[in-house]
Every structure is written in C-alpha cells, then in structure tokens.
Amino acid sequence: MPTVSVIYFSGSGHTTKLAEAVHQGAASVAGVKTNLIAINGDDIVKGRYHNDDVFTKLDASDAIIFGSPTYMGGPAAQFKAFADATGGKWYAGEWRDKIAAGFSVSSSPSGDKFSTLQYFFTLAMQHGMIWVGLGEMPMQANGINRLGGFSGVMAQAGQEPTDVAPNATDKLTGELLGKRVAQYAVKLKR
Amino acid sequence: MPTVSVIYFSGSGHTTKLAEAVHQGAASVAGVKTNLIAINGDDIVKGRYHNDDVFTKLDASDAIIFGSPTYMGGPAAQFKAFADATGGKWYAGEWRDKIAAGFSVSSSPSGDKFSTLQYFFTLAMQHGMIWVGLGEMPMQANGINRLGGFSGVMAQAGQEPTDVAPNATDKLTGELLGKRVAQYAVKLKR
Amino acid sequence: MPTVSVIYFSGSGHTTKLAEAVHQGAASVAGVKTNLIAINGDDIVKGRYHNDDVFTKLDASDAIIFGSPTYMGGPAAQFKAFADATGGKWYAGEWRDKIAAGFSVSSSPSGDKFSTLQYFFTLAMQHGMIWVGLGEMPMQANGINRLGGFSGVMAQAGQEPTDVAPNATDKLTGELLGKRVAQYAVKLKR
Amino acid sequence: MPTVSVIYFSGSGHTTKLAEAVHQGAASVAGVKTNLIAINGDDIVKGRYHNDDVFTKLDASDAIIFGSPTYMGGPAAQFKAFADATGGKWYAGEWRDKIAAGFSVSSSPSGDKFSTLQYFFTLAMQHGMIWVGLGEMPMQANGINRLGGFSGVMAQAGQEPTDVAPNATDKLTGELLGKRVAQYAVKLKR
Numbered sequence: 185m186p187t188v189s190v191i192y193f194s195g196s197g198h199t200t201k202l203a204e205a206v207h208q209g210a211a212s213v214a215g216v217k218t219n220l221i222a223i224n225g226d227d228i229v230k231g232r233y234h235n236d237d238v239f240t241k242l243d244a245s246d247a248i249i250f251g252s253p254t255y256m257g258g259p260a261a262q263f264k265a266f267a268d269a270t271g272g273k274w275y276a277g278e279w280r281d282k283i284a285a286g287f288s289v290s291s292s293p294s295g296d297k298f299s300t301l302q303y304f305f306t307l308a309m310q311h312g313m314i315w316v317g318l319g320e321m322p323m324q325a326n327g328i329n330r331l332g333g334f335s336g337v338m339a340q341a342g343q344e345p346t347d348v349a350p351n352a353t354d355k356l357t358g359e360l361l362g363k364r365v366a367q368y369a370v371k372l373k374r
Numbered sequence: 375m376p377t378v379s380v381i382y383f384s385g386s387g388h389t390t391k392l393a394e395a396v397h398q399g400a401a402s403v404a405g406v407k408t409n410l411i412a413i414n415g416d417d418i419v420k421g422r423y424h425n426d427d428v429f430t431k432l433d434a435s436d437a438i439i440f441g442s443p444t445y446m447g448g449p450a451a452q453f454k455a456f457a458d459a460t461g462g463k464w465y466a467g468e469w470r471d472k473i474a475a476g477f478s479v480s481s482s483p484s485g486d487k488f489s490t491l492q493y494f495f496t497l498a499m500q501h502g503m504i505w506v507g508l509g510e511m512p513m514q515a516n517g518i519n520r521l522g523g524f525s526g527v528m529a530q531a532g533q534e535p536t537d538v539a540p541n542a543t544d545k546l547t548g549e550l551l552g553k554r555v556a557q558y559a560v561k562l563k564r
Numbered sequence: 565m566p567t568v569s570v571i572y573f574s575g576s577g578h579t580t581k582l583a584e585a586v587h588q589g590a591a592s593v594a595g596v597k598t599n600l601i602a603i604n605g606d607d608i609v610k611g612r613y614h615n616d617d618v619f620t621k622l623d624a625s626d627a628i629i630f631g632s633p634t635y636m637g638g639p640a641a642q643f644k645a646f647a648d649a650t651g652g653k654w655y656a657g658e659w660r661d662k663i664a665a666g667f668s669v670s671s672s673p674s675g676d677k678f679s680t681l682q683y684f685f686t687l688a689m690q691h692g693m694i695w696v697g698l699g700e701m702p703m704q705a706n707g708i709n710r711l712g713g714f715s716g717v718m719a720q721a722g723q724e725p726t727d728v729a730p731n732a733t734d735k736l737t738g739e740l741l742g743k744r745v746a747q748y749a750v751k752l753k754r
Numbered sequence: 755m756p757t758v759s760v761i762y763f764s765g766s767g768h769t770t771k772l773a774e775a776v777h778q779g780a781a782s783v784a785g786v787k788t789n790l791i792a793i794n795g796d797d798i799v800k801g802r803y804h805n806d807d808v809f810t811k812l813d814a815s816d817a818i819i820f821g822s823p824t825y826m827g828g829p830a831a832q833f834k835a836f837a838d839a840t841g842g843k844w845y846a847g848e849w850r851d852k853i854a855a856g857f858s859v860s861s862s863p864s865g866d867k868f869s870t871l872q873y874f875f876t877l878a879m880q881h882g883m884i885w886v887g888l889g890e891m892p893m894q895a896n897g898i899n900r901l902g903g904f905s906g907v908m909a910q911a912g913q914e915p916t917d918v919a920p921n922a923t924d925k926l927t928g929e930l931l932g933k934r935v936a937q938y939a940v941k942l943k944r
Contacts, residue, residue, distance in 0.1 A: 225800030231832035232795070255838045257524070257876035258828070262801035265831035274826065280699055292512040292522025293483035299876045305685060305695075306827035306869045309714040312699030314748070315685075319660055319692030322482040332482025334447070334689040368694070374754060415610030421642035422605070446654065447686035448638070451645035452611035458635045470889055489686045495875060495885075496637035496679045499904040502889030504938070505875075509850055509882030524879040558884070564944060637904070672892040672902025673863035702862040712862025714827070 186369035189219040189242055192251030193262040198341035199289045203251045205355035206287055209362025216366045223266050233265040247283035247369040250304040254290040254297045267307050274311055284308035285316045285365045287358055291342035293331050301335040316365050327353025337361045376559035379409040379432055382441030383452040388531035388539060389479045393441045395545035396477055399552025406556045413456045423455040437473035437559040440494040444480035444487045457497050464500055474498035475506045475555045477548055481532035483521050491525040506555050517543025527551045566749035569599040569622055572631030573642040578721035578729060579669045583631045585735035586667055589742025596746045603646050613645040627663035627749040630684040634670040634677045647687050654691055664688035665696045665745045667738055671722035673711050681715040696745050707733025717741045756939035759789040759812055762821030763832040768911035768919060769859045773821045775925035776857055779932025786936045793836050803835040817853035817939040820874040824860040824867045837877050844880055854878035855886045855935045857928055861912035863901050871905040886935050897923025907931045
C-alpha cells in the first residue's frame, strides 16, 4: 500500500491547519496510508535536526509533501534544519524516485512564497524525487488557487486566529494537492 | 544629469499603464532625465530584436527599469528577445554599474510574477548592474505593495479594461519604484 | 505506446547535439515512440511562435522535454516564444499530467543554467505537468553530471566546434535524462 | 566612515576561507571599517538564532555580505536561523537601503549554488537593501569567476583540506566582491 507523508514546520499554527488539509486530501484516496509529521524545534540542537522516528517514516514513504511558512523570503530555519539532515539520504540515494510536493503560508498574497516552493523543488531534485505541482487553474470561482500558485499550494495567513486563516478555500486547495499526490503514489506503485 | 530609462513590453496595454506610472515616479525626481521605451514586436525578426535607437538611449542611461507581463511563468518572449539582444553589451561590459529594477503584471495575485522578477535580476547580474528593489512594506493601509512583492513591483490585471487594471494602488506602487530608482541614480552620479 | 518528445532551440548547434543525446536516451527504452523537434526561428513572427504540426505532436505526447541554451541568464527568446504559444493549451488544461523535464547549455560551468532549468520547471507547473529531474549524483568518476545539476541536465559549450562540445560525458548525462523520462512515461501509461 | 560586514556560516571551514577573502577585499578599500562575523551554532536554540552583539554590528553597517555553503540546495539551516532572526529589523525597516551581496561554496561546479545566491537576494529584497553582484566576466584567463556566477561569488570545495579548497582563484574572486561592495559603500555614503 503506498504511503504519503506530510512533513511540515509551523510557528504560529497556520501552517499546521494547511498541513492537516493536505493530509486529509491524501487520506481521502482509497488504499493509501498517510503520516502527518510536525518538525519540532526540540529536535534541533545548534541548528541540526535529529529524529530517527521521523526518518524511519519518511524512508518508508512513497511520497513526501513539504510544508513551511515563508519566513524572510524562504522556508523557516526549522524546516531547513530538517532538510539539511537529509544529507545522508541524499548521499545514499535513498529517496530517489519518491514523489515530492509542497505548500507554504505567508501574510501577503504573493509574499515570496514562490521562493519557498522553489526551494522545496530544488531539495526534491537533489534527492532525485519526482515533483507533482498543484495542477489547478488560478482564481477559480469557488476560490481554489485564488492566489495563483502552480508549483505547489500558496495560502495566506497573518495575525488572524488559526480557525480563520488560512481560509476555507486555501485549505481546500491544500486538500486537492494532497489528493493529487496520493493518486500519483497509487499510480506509480502499481 | 542622471538618466533613468523604463523599457517594457506590453501585450494588452496593462503593462503600459504600469510602465507609465513607474516612469512618472522617476520623472518626479528633480534633476533626472527619463525615457519611456516600449519594445515593439516589429523589431523582432525570427526571434531576434534589433533597434539601434533604443540601445543608444539605454547605453546613455544610468538606470534601466525592466517591465513585462508574466506569460507562462516568465517574461514575455518579446522582452526576452530584447534581453538576448543585449549580449554584445554584456560581452563589452557596457552596462556594468548601471542601476537595474523591474516590474511585472499578471492576472492572479501571485501568478509566478516572482519568477519574472527573478529573471530581470539574473539579467541585471549578468551585466554587473546594481539591483534596487521596491523597499516598501507589503499590504499597507493605502494599498501600496498590496500583493507583497519585494524584488520589484507586482501588479494585477486580467481581462479588465486598461483604465481599471492595474488599479490605482498598484500604479502608485510602480510610481514609488520609479522614484526610488531615480533617487539612487542621483546618489550614485554625485 | 507512450510518446516522448524533445523540443528545443539551438543557436549554434551545441544544444542540438545535447538534444540528440537526450532523444537517443528516450528512444533506447523499449515500447516508446519519440519525436525530436527543433524550434525554428522562421516560425516566429513579431515574437510570436506558430506551428500547428509541432503542437499536434506535443499534444499527443506523454512526456515533453524542454531544451535551450542559456542566453543572458535564461532560456533563449526563441524558446520563450514557443512557451508563450502554449497559452491556449494552458487555458484548456490540455497538457495537465504530462511528464516534463529539461536541459540547458552555456559556456561556463554554472553560468546561470540553473535559472533556465527553473524556468522550464515553472512553465511545466503552469501546465500541471509532472517534473522528472536528472536523478544522478554529481561529479561521478565517469563524468556523469560533472557540473552538478539536479533539476535537469547542464552541459558546457562555448565557441568550440559542435563535435567537441558538449563533451561525451555531458551527452551521456543527457542520454540518462532521456531514458529516465521515457521509463516514467512507460510507468505512468500502464 | 562606511562599515562593511561579512556574516557567514561555515560547517567544514571552507566557507570561512572564502569569507576571509571577501573580508580582505573589503578591508583593502581606504576609509572603510569592516567586520568578519561567523554564525555560531551555539547561538541557535530550537532553530532560533539570538546574538545581540552581532545585530549591534550589523545595524551599524552600511553593507552586509551574506555567506553560506550550499547544503541540500540552499543556504545552511544555521544561516537561515540567522536570517529568520532579522524579522524584527524587517518589520522596523532598519536595514532598508543598506547594501547586500553574497557568496556560496559547494562541492560541484554548479551544485545549486545559484539557489543559495537567489535566497540571499530575496532576503535582501525583503529588507529593502540594494544588491551588488560580482560584476566580473566568467572564466577569465586568470581564473577569476571560473564557475560563471554573476549574482554573487561561487566557489568549489568538497572534502579537500581548507588550505587547498576553495582554490586561490575562487578566493581572489571573493576578494573582488568584497572590494566592489566596499567601493559602493563609500560611494553611497558620500
């Protein structure tokens, strides 16, 4: 059975909400096992991330979806610490041919989220992974992909409470990405 | 007297409106000469751009501001044809130390405009130019930088008439970039 | 039977050599139909590309591999004219779920080829395509991926004759990308 | 007197060597004060960087040059932790109009160093800083800019001892960037 994992960092809880939506989309696909994994600051010592349980789950995954707020024009340092900790996997080629995708949250509509998604893509390419983007037209009548992201999901949240932002359509956009990734995981596992 | 040139391509006229605003901002700075230059499709033969008058003006400029709609995730081919035609300037180092900046228009809030601005930056760096970004906080109460661009100006326009989009605050954002670039042109010419 | 198309622009012939290698790699996979398509400057009028035969072939392809030299920090204008001409396909979602990949040639080892590959990726994401990178470790003993590209293939060629540059290992790297894309085309067509 | 600061992270010592070269270039310009500041992992707790002395120095600088190895396709997490800690400066606009530049080291010629430089640029643009690139032609006879970077300095170092890599010409390239940035600091301070 194909496994899809969502691994993300959230500082204020907004990215957690989006991660849950992406995870829910993946879990809605029949015959798919899923993991929802938060990057915990406690696992980062002097800028280096260690957590064997997390890597055991990711190694056993067919698809890994990366998530982070956009902080100062890129992924949060906590996410980057996780990414740097994948160096051993890179060297051994262990994540080659896994599926990758990504999502990011920031307070303004554009707000350099594209830069964060580009980084996720670059990380995935270092690993020889296959990248699956959103695949939804922008600014649909129902609000899906209202911000016009393509490489992955972009959602907006500032100082609002986490039950308000990201809003329902941003979360629905996240759900669609999770579903799409899971469908590809099924297809490539056949 | 320092000279600031705005060079842009516009397909539907929306980028022309933004270019005019950027140009107006530059022209508002005392002691600055300005040029507003449209890239004309007629000057492109088999994908190659030729126009000696345009290059005479740009060669004599202290700052060059690049503008284009974002088409299929990057600058319009017409702009790229212009950029490719600067190869001789690159080889001779003729644009080294000029100031550069940029703006882009697309129909959705984010819509890969960041990719177009990144390209403008990369082009400027090939030439050894100095990059001046927007320098305005995002989502200001008056609408300035409402989309959250930093590397340059992002404006939104779809199928609306050109007197409606880009809207007044997007044009004001453009004006601020033009002004900022002109101020740097003055500073560096001293 | 899955079809893999290589579509590229070449100014000096070096990119043609790399395109042929990528195409050969794809054609080496059993049960795959291939096309090798050059973008012709004659098909570009005022910066706009038109060629119905080319689009008929691409529409019928399961995978499309993009190729261009890196000119002034990005894809050649001729390639961009082709990319802009895919706007109708984008609007209709016709290329959604096709596989995409890319390669670029420039005269220095790094030389902003990464920027061109990023653009190819951004274009593919606009279309909702699936991106397959190189998946080879850098600087292998046999010269494969000697420049350290991951998102796609990077090759080096300056003023040398086209039978000298790109060199044999850069072409072998291209071949491996073509093969990998074709294998994914087979897998996803099952 | 204008102040130029070099702030960098180094894991294996190779980036330290390049940082020293960049610093030396800046210090060679008459009438310029300089700082060479290493990011220390001990200052990072749970992924967050704190060091008031470092920020006191940077706040008082006219130019800040960013340096990091390229780890997994982007700046080291330790550098990103520093970058995230500048959020308060961003909010207050304290670094607006400072000069920015950057350098990166990785083991292969290209090796996604462009991605790290793009991130440095994006960070600088969030702050409203002015970006100064390398401004040197690629692959010069004396080895300057042998890798073909433009946005900043690219240097190569793998497992070699730090007295061997980065090599003399990569360090000379770094020196030229430091000098160029310092010259702009003088010009803009006049």
